[in-house]
Amino acid sequence: MTVATEGKTMTGELSRRTVLKGAAAASLIGGTVGFGTSAHAATTSPAADGLARKLSVIGTPVSRIDGRAKVTGEAKYAAEFQAPDLAYGSMVTSTIARGRIAAIDAAEALRVPGVLDVLTHANRPAMADRDEAYHDDAAPDGSPFRPLFDDRVLFNGQPVAVVLAEDIETARFAASLVKIEYAAETPATDLEAERSHAVVVEKPWKGRGDAASAFASAPVKLEAEYFIPMEHHNPMELYAATAVWESDGNLTVYDKTQGVQNVQRYLCGVFALEPEQVRVVAPYVGGAFGSGLRPQFEVVLAAQGALKLKRSVRVVLTRAQMYGLGYRPATIERLSLGAKHDGTLDAVTHEAIAMTSRFEQFSRHDTSWSGLLYKSATARYVHRLAALDLPTSCDMRAPGAATGVYALECAMDELAVALKMDPLELRLRCYSERDQNDDIPYTSKRLRECYHQAAQRFGWERRSAAPRSMRDGHELIGWGMASGIWEALQIKHTARITLAADGGAEVACATMDIGTGTYTVMAQVAAEMLGLPVERITVKLGDSSLPQAQIEGGSWGAASVSHAILRAATELRGALLTLAQATPNSPLAGLRAEETILADGRLVALQDPARAVATADLLHQAGLPTISKEAESGFEPDDRHAHNTHAAIFAEVRVDEELAIVRVTRVVSAVAAGRIINPKTAHSQIMGGIVWGIGMALHEETLIDHRFGRVMNANIAEYHIPAHADVRNIDAFFVDELDTVINPLGVKGVGEIGLVGVAAAIANAVYHATGKRIRDLPITLDKVLLRDRA
The missing domain is CATH 3.30.365.10 (Aldehyde oxidase/xanthine dehydrogenase, molybdopterin binding domain)
Known part of the structure; x- marks a missing residue:
């Protein structure tokens, strides 16, 4: 989506044609993938071709490894994480589409037993006043919306206050008692009525030739106008954030998002926090489809509440309030x-x-x-x-x-x-x-x-x-x-693989599973590259503390994270070979990493399976409980x-x-x-x-x-x-x-x-x-x- 078409990435501007490809070409060797030297063409050998056909895990219809957690309720979503002394926030939204807030009367709401505070633009925690602090990895040009920043009303349904209370029922009731007066202006919300005022957006595709003249002289002509209305996302999971106030004053934020590191950077920018002060977690997402590419206002409101009360706060939007978020434009x-x-x-x-x-x-x-x-x-x-x-x-x-x-x-x-x-x-x-x-x-x-x-x-x-x-x-x-x-x-991601002496492996990346099956894909690729059963792979994702990943969208997730795993597995195989060749009379002496394969818990010579060493033995001999390698997917621009x-x-x-x-x-x-x-x-x-x-x-x-x-x-x-x-x-x-x-x-x-x-x-x-x-x-x-x- 934004990262891959016309928007911005974490590393800068990308045009639509600056899609990314492998930094080095593939050599499918022994069921794993090494990298050659060409940056623009895949190279194969007869051995590689034969082994490419022997891929036993990639291409297999494996059931979701997270399926059991989801159907049993073990999987936790943003509004399900518990914290001691948890308070609840309920949003008050504007009833006009354009104008200013003239007055807010929260007195009646504050008198309700159990109400802790009512946040507005007048008393919320300090926030950045520069547009740059609110720009995220998927932000378009312009001045991003700032929740509870000032008295300006930019759209109907905009959050203008948040009631904080001991329980959600009290918060919602008290929110209905907040009285707001507006200085309203006449809004314009009808695309058809405003079409004559639309301005041209510069795009990199300039067309070719004189289309007007060619059309005028064409024997057969077709002219037609089509209309696609505004459409709204309706994922099953409501947008929610649980901002947990830690004992050291740091925040652990459980948010519904398509990019945990994007949200972490955003919160740090908005509230002038250091990266080590904010951790964002979203192990499961109940559908997003693009609506979670940008940080939504529930996460800002939850963080505002936690910073103001110095205790944990949860904000869950209602279904109706989610219609104040983004949408497919008419x-x-x-x-x-x-x-x-x-x-x-x-x-x-x-x-x-x-x-x-x-x-x-x-x-x-x-x-x-x-x-x-x-x-x-x-x-x-x-x-x-x-x-x-x-x-x-x-x-x-x-x-x-x-x-x-x-x-x-x-x-x-x-x-x-x-x-x-x-x-x-x-x-x-x-x-x-x-x-x-x-x-x-x-x-x-x-x-x-x-x-x-x-x-x-x-x-x-x-x-x-x-x-x-x-x-x-x-x-x-x-x-x-x-x-x-x-x-x-395909976008640059980083993955870490940790192989344990017991033969199991963990693969970790901050990428997201937004319901598409990323957990399973990561496990399959790691299993293929490490020569292990899928059941022996543990997957960690959706945590800003994990190796780098950009926002998950645009259908780039599988290709991006898979190749980070592939590279990490290649690095790991090389490290294991180094351990093997450090032992006296090693059966793998004189071999290069690309001449070996990981299979069935062993490091094996590709051309002679009798030459092999158990990975558990290598780790025991080196006194290591685990061995870990981290690598980037290695994509480069391909025009x-x-x-x-x-x-x-x-x-x-x-x-x-x-x-x-x-x-x-x-x-x-x-x-x-x-x-x-x-x-x-x-x-x-x-x-x-x-x-x-x-x-x-x-x-x-x-x-x-x-x-x-x-x-x-x-x-x-x-x-x-x-x-x-x-x-x-x-x-x-x-x-x-x-x-x-x-x-x-x-x-x-x-x-x-x-x-x-x-x-x-x-x-x-x-x-x-x-x-x-x-x-x-x-x-x-x-x-x-x-x-x-x-």
């Missing part, structure tokens, strides 16, 4: 496609207008995906931002691609109709073998195979082209398809290749002809994402993305009362998401993709790719079923009944 997307009669694209113009707050400029690249999917002689991309009196929008699964590719893929479907061409055939004719935006090859791209395999499994050849031509009784049947694409990103995952999605809908109720009855999704470390957890990610795509197409929409800038459906009863009855037959599978360039293991991420293109495939299927083109999401029955946009 976006207006305009496509102009010019083509020849054979389907060749002559011109692509993609313009987007997205919302952001008045105080920060959040944006993602909605508009340039056509250059990665389809050939076009000319292209023009424009992205504009409309500043509104709302919280800053934020990353939500596949930011930019989920919205931009929706519009692009619907426009391609409309172009196929205008050309009287099969939608799949049009995409194959326009297929791009290179990233046209930068004119570079892909590390790998098997989207053609995704198209073919998914179409075959779906039965696409049986599709009748004419709209409304397929039915079953009173139901119209529609078949639609779309492409999916996301970035295969020579495009790094992407791809998918082909085919969807079937059934539409009740009288009631206009739309049901998605089948989805087939084929995904090419390099080597899959764990097919079981990866499949779950794709399944989840498809369900989310159903919600995006048919259900999800945040509704705002623009008089007050207030979210009107701030709950999961009125903010509709797919229920069990909405999810029918889903067939998701992976297309084999060998990538010898992107990184030593050939791994790409799978978190985001499952969503991209799903909503478009469903929307295209609705058109095929009904003959009505619904361009604004979600596709609800009133739009199908009342709008004829054929």
Whole structure:
């Protein structure tokens, strides 16, 4: 997301194309991976090729190693950690969207037995007054929001006070008694009303050629505007933070976040604390999907309470209060496609207008995906931002691609109709073998195979082209398809492996498991590299005191942490060989580290398994209970290749002809994402993305009362998401993709790719079923009944 696209990393600015690749190439030797000398191409040998096929743990559908802890309640989340003398905070939020606080009357709340204090901007602990102190690793340009900093109100739902009490019930009751007077100003929260005031955001993709002239002279033209509404994250776990006041005055903070070290640095900056004074822990996260990339205000409020009371404080947001956090910005997307009669694209113009707050400029690249999917002689991309009196929008699964590719893929479907061409055939004719935006090859791209395999499994050849031509009784049947694409990103991480004399090993990194299966992936990679069973691997993560990791998002987690583990295992093998060769008459004398393998608790000569030493014996002889090595993943910038995952999605809908109720009855999704470390957890990610795509197409929409800038459906009863009855037959599978360039293991991420293109495939299927083109999401029955946009 931000780290890997247009935002900032902990080490500085990154452009979208500055994705990272292995600092040295792979030599798969003995089931482990060493590093050669080339920085741009993987090298293999006959022995390495043979052993690469013998990987016994990587690629296996291992069940989650943290599964038992989660289903038994052993796994603890941010609001479940206990501390002596724990106080509770309840947030009071603004009822206006723009203006100032004129007065706060907390007297009645303070009289409630059990109330300890009411924090406001007037009495909270000291906070930094510089914007730089509030910038985090995922912050966009602008001035970050500062909870309880001053009397300014920037959005409806902003925290303006926190009641601290002995128990949560008392805190919540007392919060209802706090009286606040405002000097309100007229807010602007309607994207459509403000679109004329949107300003152009500079992007690195300038397009190519004269797209306007090419479009004007194209034999076949398609112009269309699409709308994706504001969508809110609704993870199962509420946002919460427990700030534990330690006896030495330090803080241990249990927070719901996607980056513990990011939150630690943020708290240190805001409260002028030293790193050793703050430890942030989040071993389990109950879903985040981008909403936890930045520190949210619950962690600031909990820390403020702990610093003020000098005792532990917990703050848990209600479901309604979470609608004051970030969201997927509403976006207006305009496509102009010019083509020849054979389907060749002559011109692509993609313009987007997205919302952001008045105080920060959040944006993602909605508009340039056509250059990665389809050939076009000319292209023009424009992205504009409309500043509104709302919280800053934020990353939500596949930011930019989920919205931009929706519009692009619907426009391609409309172009196929205008050309009287099969939608799949049009995409194959326009297929791009290179990233046209930068004119570079892909590390790998098997989207053609995704198209073919998914179409075959779906039965696409049986599709009748004419709209409304397929039915079953009173139901119209529609078949639609779309492409999916996301970035295969990888970020520098550091991992530590500690091998014990009893044969067990611990692997540690400050990375996060946000529900994607990182615990299991780390255990699998470590088991493969150390030659141990998965059960002998202990994984530690989600703790700011562990080796460095950046925020977890953008589908870069598996590739990033895996290669840190790989390098640490290589270092460890070398250290063990040094111990072995220090003993008299060592059977491993004269060998180099790359000529050995760790297997079954032994260090073994690759070419002669009889030459081996038990690792336990080596540690005992050296008088060491454990041996530990730490290493960085070693990725370096690669501007020579495009790094992407791809998918082909085919969807079937059934539409009740009288009631206009739309049901998605089948989805087939084929995904090419390099080597899959764990097919079981990866499949779950794709399944989840498809369900989310159903919600995006048919259900999800945040509704705002623009008089007050207030979210009107701030709950999961009125903010509709797919229920069990909405999810029918889903067939998701992976297309084999060998990538010898992107990184030593050939791994790409799978978190985001499952969503991209799903909503478009469903929307295209609705058109095929009904003959009505619904361009604004979600596709609800009133739009199908009342709008004829054929």
